[in-house]
Amino acid sequence: MRAFLALCCFAVAGAAFADEPTFEIAIRDHRFVPNEITVPAGQKVKLIVKNEDATPEEFESKRLNREKVIPGRSQATIYIGPLRPGEYPFVGEFNESTATGKIVVK
Amino acid sequence: MFATAVIVFRETLEAALIVSIVLAATRGVAGRRRWVGGGVAAGIAGALVIAALTEAIAGALQGIGQELFNAAILIAAVVMLAWHHLWMAAHGRKLASRLRRLSDSVREGGATLAALSFAVTLAVLREGAETVLFIQSVATSEPLRNVLAGLALGVTGGAALGALLYLGLVHVPVRHFFRVTGWMIVALAAGLAAQAARFLEQANVLPPIVPELWDTSPILSEASLPGQLLHVLVGYTPAPSGLQFMCYVATIATLIIAARWRSTMTGGRPRPAQAT
Numbered sequence: 001m002r003a004f005l006a007l008c009c010f011a012v013a014g015a016a017f018a019d020e021p022t023f024e025i026a027i028r029d030h031r032f033v034p035n036e037i038t039v040p041a042g043q044k045v046k047l048i049v050k051n052e053d054a055t056p057e058e059f060e061s062k063r064l065n066r067e068k069v070i071p072g073r074s075q076a077t078i079y080i081g082p083l084r085p086g087e088y089p090f091v092g093e094f095n096e097s098t099a100t101g102k103i104v105v106k
Numbered sequence: 107m108f109a110t111a112v113i114v115f116r117e118t119l120e121a122a123l124i125v126s127i128v129l130a131a132t133r134g135v136a137g138r139r140r141w142v143g144g145g146v147a148a149g150i151a152g153a154l155v156i157a158a159l160t161e162a163i164a165g166a167l168q169g170i171g172q173e174l175f176n177a178a179i180l181i182a183a184v185v186m187l188a189w190h191h192l193w194m195a196a197h198g199r200k201l202a203s204r205l206r207r208l209s210d211s212v213r214e215g216g217a218t219l220a221a222l223s224f225a226v227t228l229a230v231l232r233e234g235a236e237t238v239l240f241i242q243s244v245a246t247s248e249p250l251r252n253v254l255a256g257l258a259l260g261v262t263g264g265a266a267l268g269a270l271l272y273l274g275l276v277h278v279p280v281r282h283f284f285r286v287t288g289w290m291i292v293a294l295a296a297g298l299a300a301q302a303a304r305f306l307e308q309a310n311v312l313p314p315i316v317p318e319l320w321d322t323s324p325i326l327s328e329a330s331l332p333g334q335l336l337h338v339l340v341g342y343t344p345a346p347s348g349l350q351f352m353c354y355v356a357t358i359a360t361l362i363i364a365a366r367w368r369s370t371m372t373g374g375r376p377r378p379a380q381a382t
Contacts, residue, residue, distance in 0.1 A: 044310075055243040056160065058236065062328045063321065063345055065304050068172060069239060071161040077169045079310040082317055093113065094243050 020046040020079070027051040027070070027092060027099065035101035041085045050075040057099065061090035064103070081105075107252040107259070110244055114260025117237040120338045121149070122268030124229040127294060128222045130275040131190065131287040134201045135215035145223035149230025156231060157238035173309035179228050180302035186225035187295040188361055191288060193218040195365035196372040198284045206280050267335075288365075290339065296357040297341020300350040307349060316348030 092099025132138040323344035336342035
């Protein structure tokens with residue numbers, strides 16, 4: 001219980017002092033560019049996904065528990081973490097055959 | 107065409123299963139088909155509108171409009187399901203006894219039908235809007251005929267699974283029937299509440315508390331068909347956050363306690379021990 005409360009405090013503090021490291025990924029011709037990024041562990045991260053295609057895309061990651069529709073020629077902000085080290089794959093659900101990528105947490 | 111069908115199927119499935127559960131849960135209430143059908147139709151109309159407004163919604167409120175919109179829809183659906191569950195706590199016994207005697211439907215279910223019809227509208231609207239966007243997107247690169255065939259195949263597949271669930275449910279013995287549908291409504295509501303929590307985390311409105319409680323994706327991927335079914339029916343998520351878990355448990359606990367309290371107030375809960 002104490003550990004849980006400590007975690008709560010940690011999480012709330014993390015939200016309060018929001019100056020997260022920011023990473024950018026582009027969507028170009030139904031592919032993620034770059035399709036692999038490395039982000040720090042134990043820290044909330046701000047992900048900016050720029051859809052440069054004319055068509056909408058849905059950024060989705062079951063492992064990260066995130067999904068967001070990004071209209072054509074627009075960008076979206078998605079907050080993730082703080083995460084444990086590991087690999088977290090994501091896809092563009094509307095073009096799953098080409099739009100794949102992963103976030104490496106170190 | 108098949109790639110299109112698979113994605114449409116995935117989007118349709120959630121709405122189809124919710125419609126089936128609602129149809130089963132309102133068995134014996136007069137006018138339910140009209141209300142549920144109306145809910146689906148309103149949802150499809152709403153999906154077209156929301157799809158057209160995607161850009162405006164996504165860009166609103168400093169870029170978190172989409173998350174807040176989704177969370178609001180999910181929370182509204184949870185409230186509607188909760189409303190129904192509490193109504194059943196008071197009226198379930200009467201419904202069950204009429205169902206047993208195969209006598210006429212209950213007429214005073216108008217309010218709960220409206221609530222559930224609205225929940226259906228919200229489910230169809232949310233999943234439908236994504237389907238519309240996806241279809242628009244593939245239609246730019248694939249021949250229209252293939253796209254439409256994929257759409258038809260996907261919707262049919264989703265609806266067929268929904269129909270299967272409904273047929274399974276109506277074969278549950280009458281004395282257990284409303285207990286089973288009641289539990290399904292509770293699980294559904296809890297899963298939707300956890301989804302709402304996730305959108306609020308994604309928007310950085312609420313902290314995840316614990317970002318990843320566990321990860322069962324190597325055992326059961328949410329992308330697999332069983333994973334998807336469980337996701338809709340009981341809110342299965344391979345790697346839930348602490349906040350999601352808390353919202354899930356809190357929804358179940360609140361509904362159980364409130365229903366129990368309501369049924370002792372009215373004496374209306376169907377009890378299997380007393381049913382013969």
